[in-house]
Amino acid sequence: MKAIIGSVTAGLGGSWWRSLRRWLQSSQKSGFSDGELSDLPAPLRNRLQQDIESLLAPEASRTTICTAVQEGLKRWRQQPQAGNALVILANPLEPLDHLLSDALSADAGFRASDLITPLAADQRRDDPLTMPELVREAFRALPAMPSGDNNSDKDGGAEGGEQARLVLIPALDMLFLRCIGGWESIEVLRSELVQRPDLFWVIGCNRWAWSFLDAVAQAEACFGAPVSLPRLGGDDLKPWLLSLESLPPAVEANTDSFDWQELADLAKGVSTIAARIWLDGLRVEEQPNGAGDEPRLIATGPALRSLPSLVGIDRYLLHAVLIHGRISRRHLIRCLGDADGRVEARTQWLLRQGILETRGDILMVSPLHYGQIASDLANNNFFVESA
Amino acid sequence: MPIAQLNSSVFTDLFTDLTLAKLLRAAIAIGIAYGGMWLVEVSTTWASEKVARRFRMLIKQSLPLWKAIILITTISYLLQQFLKLSQTNLLAITGTIAIALAFALKDYVSSIIAGIVALFEAPYRVGDRIQIGDHYGEMVGYGLRAIQLHTPDDNIVTIPHNKTWTEAIANANTGALEAQVATDFYFDHQIESDIVITILRQAAYSSPYTQLRLPVTVIMREYPWGTQFKLRCYPLDIRDEFTYRTDLIRRSKQAFRRHGLAYPNLPAGWPGIRGESGSERDG
Known part of the structure; x- marks a missing residue:
């Protein structure tokens, strides 16, 4: 019976069904009517937001990265021709640079000095045509290749803590811009990988950028099959979000009635998105006669905000933003071309709509x-x- | 038997009794059919423009089917109301109609039959970008007798279905959202062709309108006065065809200028250049 219902709902469109179910259940979840709850005060919201950003990434994500890196290193040591790069993909909203350094330094046992990070995650230059030079310059600072047999000294790394051989490129998406000549730095990186088989390269990239780079520069053929961060479930998100130190104890009162799996589904299993949806649903419970010092926070929802109607150019604009993950206005205009100022105008509109x-x-x-x-x-x- | 009596006998054998109620029902049926056709046309056009792109063609293409259903239902109802549909009568009616049509309504019926054949052969469907004769545009209407094209100049051109008997029909997308856009560039013989090919490929890949799932190719052709480069690629939506081509040219020209690539130097009075296809769609 369950299978039949499942197939019927899938036929109707999973998201419609979930929306309907969510709407039907929304009033029951928190057990509070709208009149009893008010929005979070801005200082508290900002504090919680900052605390979320400083949280260590969820354990499942860190474990995936560590396992992938350790297996990649092992494979590379055993079969050097199998490739000396490992690409890890994440959602464009995920701070992959932090996630990689958290996982590699806190969990995989790499000391900060063992990891070579020649390119920071925020180095997209104003003029994208100069990015290849930036990349070449950064690679000139890499430790020199050992003389003699290139493959004879690959025992360093996490467990041994010997000579550093792991190069971290935290955000491949920051090395290109979608314009003519805008992804030549990816080709520079590709040739560096070939020239430096003595180094193992861990490369982070957002999934949208990877799709693009694979189409235009055959990224997967050059860097190998990528590993994606896992889709987080409700059980991963609950302990992660409730580990916030700034969270008043009262929030825990309704954690059992809160639908964490629904939160994970809405967030497509991405921690950053889940945290924002959860934070957006937090409300302050009105205290009778102003009693009590600490505000009582109640988690409502979870729910997404409705998306205003988009016009054609909005979609091109949002697609460009997602491909680059983070992008400046100047670069966005360069990507799309903006002879009549429409991109600038629609950017303002999209910002106003949130x-x-x-x-x-x-x-x-x-x-x-x-x-x-x-x-x-x-x-x-x-x-x-x-x- | 007198001729008048014979005619009267055929008439009573063929047709049912004519009453005011039947006439009223027939008028109502025609009214409903006409309203239904209008409603179907308006609602499919409205719905196809509201939904996501990938459903647009599906909805548009269903229009002729709905119209055919309404038409067949109405005609069947009217025949059943006014005719005694025995085997002999059907033969008699078919013969009479055939003779009448052969003389008076040949072209009209030819168009209707061509429209029905086109439903099955599908040389064009609503939403396709097609070229018939000198007319190029998006097909926006599929009527009983003719189709309607929306041209890049914002004209609506009506073309009878029976053109399919004699004219070649070029369909750019055959039901898909994408269709190839070919853009020509011309250079002096002395330029470095690899640079041009790289720039053109990157112009296509960097354009936000490009469908990256489909191939991007550049082909070359030599002429006495210079070299032609033809960039072939696909926009996400064929409706963006002319905007897309403009974007490709704009991007490419910026890069050509940066690399100082020379255009062909044609002698004064040289005749206009036409692309290899001979039927350029100029927007």
Whole structure:
């Protein structure tokens, strides 16, 4: 019977069914009516946001990275011709650079000095045509290749802590821009990999960028099959989010009634998105007669914000932002071309609608809208993230 | 038997009694059919523009089917109302109609039959970009007698279905969202062709309109006055064809200028250049 219902709901479209179920259940979940709850005060929201950003990545993600790196290293030592690179893919909203350094230094046992990070994660230059030179320059600073047999000294690494041989490129997506000549630095990296078989390269990349680079520069043929971060479930997210130190104890009161699996589904198993949805659903319970010092926080939802209607150019713009993960306005205009100022105008509109967010000059897609945007782009024939 | 009596006998054998109620029902049926056709046309057009792109063609292509269902249902109802449909009568009616049509409505019926044949052969479907004769555009209507094309100049051109008997029909996308766009570039013989090919390929890959799942190719051809490079690639949506081509040219020209690539130097009075296809779609 369950199988029949499952197939019927799949036929109806899983997301519609989930939306209906969510709508039917939404009033029961928190057990509070809207009148009793109010929005989080801004200082508390900011503090929680900062704490979430400083949290160690969920254990499942870190374990996947460690296992993949250790297996990759082992394979490389046994069969050097199998390839000296490991690509790890994550959602464009995931801070993969932090995640990789957390996993490699805290879990895999690599000391910070063992990891060579020649390129920081925020080094997309103003002029993308100068990026190949930046990459070449960074690689000139790598330790020299040992003389003699290149493959005779590969015993260093995590367990031994001997000579550093692991090069970390935390964000491949920061090394290119979708314009003519914009991905030549990827070719520089590819040739460096071939010239330096004595080094093992761990490369982080967002899934959308990887799909693009695979189409235009045959990335998978050059760097090997990538490993994707796991899709997190409710059981992964619950302990991760409840480990926040700044969380008032009262929040734990409704953790059992909160649907963590629903949160994971809405977030497509991505920790950053889940954290934002969860934070967006936190409410302060009104205290009778103003009693009590600590605000009582209640987790409501989970729910996504509705996506306003998009016009054609919005989709091209959002697709460009997702391919690059994070991108400045200047680079965005260079990607899309903006002879009549429409890109600038639509960027402002998307920012006002909360679909895009900024950090300084850098634009990124809001985690609260990511899932709907990804579906919308896929339905509109766009080339989306690799599975 | 007198002729008048014979005619009267055939008439009563062939047709049912004519009453006011039947006439009223027939009028209502025709009205409903006409309204239904209009409603189907409006609603499929509206729905196809509201849904995600990947469902657009599916909805548009269903239009002729809905119209055919309405038409067949209405005609069957009217025949059943006014005719005694015995085997002999059917033969008599078919013969009479055939003779009448052969003389009076030949082209009209030819178009209707061509429209029905086209439903099965599908040389064009609603939403396709097609070229018939000198007319190129998106097919926006599929009527009983004719189709309608929306041209890049924003004209609606009506073309009878029976053109399919005699004219070649070029269909750019045959039901898909994408269709190949070919863009020509011309250079002096002395330029480094590898640089041009790289730039053109990257122009296609970097354009936000490009469908990256489909191939990008550059082909060359030599002329006495220079070298032709033809970039072949696919936009995400064929409706963006002309915007896409403009974007490709804009990107490429920026890079050509950066590399100082020389265009052909044609002598004064040289005749216009036409691409190899001979039927350029100029937007």
